[in-house]
Amino acid sequence: MTLKNPLQMNDWPIKQFLLLVFYFQLVWLLLVGLDVLDFHLPLLRPLFSFIVLSFLPGYLFLRILRLHQLGSATSLLYATGLSIASLMFIGLFLSVISPLFGISTPISLVPLTVTFNLFILFLALLAYLRDRDFQAPEFLHLEELTSPVLLFLFLLPIMAILGTYLLNLYGNNTLQMLLLLVLAIFPLLTLKWVEGKFYPLVIFVLSLSVLLHTSLVSSYVWGPDLNAELIVANFVVKTSLWNFSIFGDYNAMLSVVLLAPIYSILSQLSLVWIFKIIYPVLFSLVPVGLYVVYHKFTGQQRVAFVACIFFITINAFFNTLAATARQEIAEIFLVLILMMVLEDRIKNSQTYLLLLLIFGFSLVVSHYGVTWIFLLIIGLSIPILLILNYLPARFRIKHQGFKNFRIVNLVFPLFLLFIALTWYILVTDSSIFINISSMVISIITSITDIITQDTSQGLYYLQSNLPYFQSLERYMYLLCDVLITVGILRLIWDHDLKLNSEYKALSMASFLVLVLGIVMPYFSAALNIDRLFHINLFFLAVFFVTGFLYSIKGLNWLLKKISGSRTWSLSLKNSFYLIAVFLMVFSLFNTAFIYQVFDQPKLGRFALDNGQDFYVVNNQEIGATEWYKENSDPQLKIYADSYKSVSLENMVYLNSTPPDFVFLTTAYSSTDSQVIEATAVQIEDPNSIYGNSYFFLGTYDLKNKKLLARGDNDVLYVPYQEFTSQLIKLYDNGGSWILKGIGD
Numbered sequence: 001m002t003l004k005n006p007l008q009m010n011d012w013p014i015k016q017f018l019l020l021v022f023y024f025q026l027v028w029l030l031l032v033g034l035d036v037l038d039f040h041l042p043l044l045r046p047l048f049s050f051i052v053l054s055f056l057p058g059y060l061f062l063r064i065l066r067l068h069q070l071g072s073a074t075s076l077l078y079a080t081g082l083s084i085a086s087l088m089f090i091g092l093f094l095s096v097i098s099p100l101f102g103i104s105t106p107i108s109l110v111p112l113t114v115t116f117n118l119f120i121l122f123l124a125l126l127a128y129l130r131d132r133d134f135q136a137p138e139f140l141h142l143e144e145l146t147s148p149v150l151l152f153l154f155l156l157p158i159m160a161i162l163g164t165y166l167l168n169l170y171g172n173n174t175l176q177m178l179l180l181l182v183l184a185i186f187p188l189l190t191l192k193w194v195e196g197k198f199y200p201l202v203i204f205v206l207s208l209s210v211l212l213h214t215s216l217v218s219s220y221v222w223g224p225d226l227n228a229e230l231i232v233a234n235f236v237v238k239t240s241l242w243n244f245s246i247f248g249d250y251n252a253m254l255s256v257v258l259l260a261p262i263y264s265i266l267s268q269l270s271l272v273w274i275f276k277i278i279y280p281v282l283f284s285l286v287p288v289g290l291y292v293v294y295h296k297f298t299g300q301q302r303v304a305f306v307a308c309i310f311f312i313t314i315n316a317f318f319n320t321l322a323a324t325a326r327q328e329i330a331e332i333f334l335v336l337i338l339m340m341v342l343e344d345r346i347k348n349s350q351t352y353l354l355l356l357l358i359f360g361f362s363l364v365v366s367h368y369g370v371t372w373i374f375l376l377i378i379g380l381s382i383p384i385l386l387i388l389n390y391l392p393a394r395f396r397i398k399h400q401g402f403k404n405f406r407i408v409n410l411v412f413p414l415f416l417l418f419i420a421l422t423w424y425i426l427v428t429d430s431s432i433f434i435n436i437s438s439m440v441i442s443i444i445t446s447i448t449d450i451i452t453q454d455t456s457q458g459l460y461y462l463q464s465n466l467p468y469f470q471s472l473e474r475y476m477y478l479l480c481d482v483l484i485t486v487g488i489l490r491l492i493w494d495h496d497l498k499l500n501s502e503y504k505a506l507s508m509a510s511f512l513v514l515v516l517g518i519v520m521p522y523f524s525a526a527l528n529i530d531r532l533f534h535i536n537l538f539f540l541a542v543f544f545v546t547g548f549l550y551s552i553k554g555l556n557w558l559l560k561k562i563s564g565s566r567t568w569s570l571s572l573k574n575s576f577y578l579i580a581v582f583l584m585v586f587s588l589f590n591t592a593f594i595y596q597v598f599d600q601p602k603l604g605r606f607a608l609d610n611g612q613d614f615y616v617v618n619n620q621e622i623g624a625t626e627w628y629k630e631n632s633d634p635q636l637k638i639y640a641d642s643y644k645s646v647s648l649e650n651m652v653y654l655n656s657t658p659p660d661f662v663f664l665t666t667a668y669s670s671t672d673s674q675v676i677e678a679t680a681v682q683i684e685d686p687n688s689i690y691g692n693s694y695f696f697l698g699t700y701d702l703k704n705k706k707l708l709a710r711g712d713n714d715v716l717y718v719p720y721q722e723f724t725s726q727l728i729k730l731y732d733n734g735g736s737w738i739l740k741g742i743g744d
Helices: 005-009 014-036 044-064 073-103 109-131 141-148 146-151 156-171 176-194 196-215 224-238 259-266 271-283 285-298 301-313 315-323 325-342 348-363 370-389 411-427 429-445 458-465 468-493 503-519 529-563 571-590 595-597 620-632 644-651 679-685 699-704
Strands: 002-004 140-141 638-640 673-676 694-697 704-712 715-719 727-732 736-739
Touching: 002 005, 005 014, 005 044, 005 073, 005 529, 014 044, 014 109, 044 073, 044 259, 044 271, 073 109, 073 146, 073 259, 073 285, 073 325, 140 141, 140 370, 141 146, 146 176, 146 196, 156 196, 156 224, 176 285, 176 301, 176 571, 176 595, 196 271, 196 301, 196 315, 196 679, 224 259, 224 271, 224 315, 224 325, 224 644, 271 285, 271 325, 285 301, 285 325, 285 529, 301 529, 301 736, 315 325, 315 529, 315 638, 325 348, 325 370, 325 503, 325 529, 325 595, 348 370, 348 411, 370 411, 370 529, 468 529, 468 571, 468 727, 503 529, 529 571, 571 595, 620 644, 620 694, 620 727, 620 736, 638 644, 644 673, 644 694, 679 704, 679 715, 699 704, 715 727
Parallel strands: 638 673, 638 694
Antiparallel strands: 002 140, 694 736, 704 715, 727 736
């Protein structure tokens, strides 16, 4: 049985294509109308809203631009990126234009619905006028999707949903453990039994499953970044307006202040679940885009597949990024730009330039950190190319001038830099620019402290004393770094490799940035070493695989020299199986599976143990916060430990007009907040602060009789038995307490 491929509906006959567009549009409008009339059909409106908002504008753009026969993965990625960009631009347009027409609530249901539907109709008309004669539909053979391996694959996201449900409600991690074991083994099964054309599908499902196993933990958002992002997005939803006159880093990121509210308002899904479900689904497309990049770069499906598995296995992918919504969206545009670097099917230069400018602008307004790192990589690529041209021919990267490159030239980085400086200076009142300048000054003034633990976050990680299992994991990361280095050295040494010159230059520059993150003072700490490593893996993950294969090739050569035969040589096929086995073990460490089995500390990896102390709140802690909001004196401060103060502050300010400090990246260190992060000194001397204040204790605090607090140089756990006698208990639900001082 065959079916026209919906992922390539830009290749369908125009009438069938437009009928499908109008069908989804009308069903979505009907569901919106029923909700307005207070007749609700659960799940249908969020589902249709997601499809209509995330894909239809993009596929219409592909028809308008006459982009065809790109393949399923590429078509889907381009359509998704263009759709997300369209939503942000619509929100920006309404925010700027609406006040001129006396519309005070542009980011609300009626203006958004009318504008979006008029936008879709306009795109549909253009698509018909420009592309009505093309038709070359691709067909899916449904029987190929019903193989036992693929059917089992489709169960993994369901396992992730049920596993987090059991963990949240009953504290049972059995299904979570089983899921992580399957996720670790599945790449090996894929190499053995799945055809290469299904690799993108496997990558997407594995990515989504591993993201959901963390994002769905707790019924509330977790992580300091996501808590702040929720506040600024919710402020837009509550006021039905994006107030760009409120300066601050978070408020300048359209990926949070406009995209999330638009999804929430039009789908009637709360912002919490937009961040916990919709954003991870969209972010799961990033590894698929990387598969397209790596496949085009190397020409080998297995190399590209294993590189993507390595990318999603890294802890930062499903722990750090799952709690940084604006970076999730920014990385979609980053991978789209890299796809454009290797794109050879877009012949029209104007179309190519338009897409590049759209994705570049969208990257800038999505996340400042990713933008600056990307600009740094492009900037370093240019001198690398110039320097290599002065070396012997073996080391040169063959190219025909910078004008023939897509992004490693003067035009594209200057465009990005101009947009970034203009946007960040005007919309953030230069706060982002000031932060970057401060970081550069810190690096320059501390240049004599190069390669020291005190100033280098990366070096601190490499040299710090760790328990046995954490040391093993660190050695595995070091091995990955060594293999990436081998891959890069081979890239430099072997000039006969017929690889894209521009991507080679970007990869070398990215490797240099990674080295700088280890040795340069304060460099990696500005973004966090985990995020820096993750971003550079966009360029370097493929070299982990090529370095691994080249190392095995060298080992085969050495064994042949020693034994005089090929008896002990490892074939290319078995080499891939060996990499998959390594990644299986590596995955079990990164997901904390090994730590859970051997009952070891998990360092903030909480998805298998809801008793971990982290930026996560359970239902009892949420209940205590709600009681506090209803019964407390708002003039008094409330103290909490380093983790709970973040979530507590978020919930306190969520449904009220937040003060200005909330919009800044320094929100949680501000003394203007009603919520205060208690220090170790304050906990040890309760009489100094608790005379007329509240104190919040969470489940971990109560069970372990200690609080995480900030000391002079680091955070540490401080026993609290002594100071509870200075406070009276106002609220106790068995998992959380609210205490209050008894007076001066």
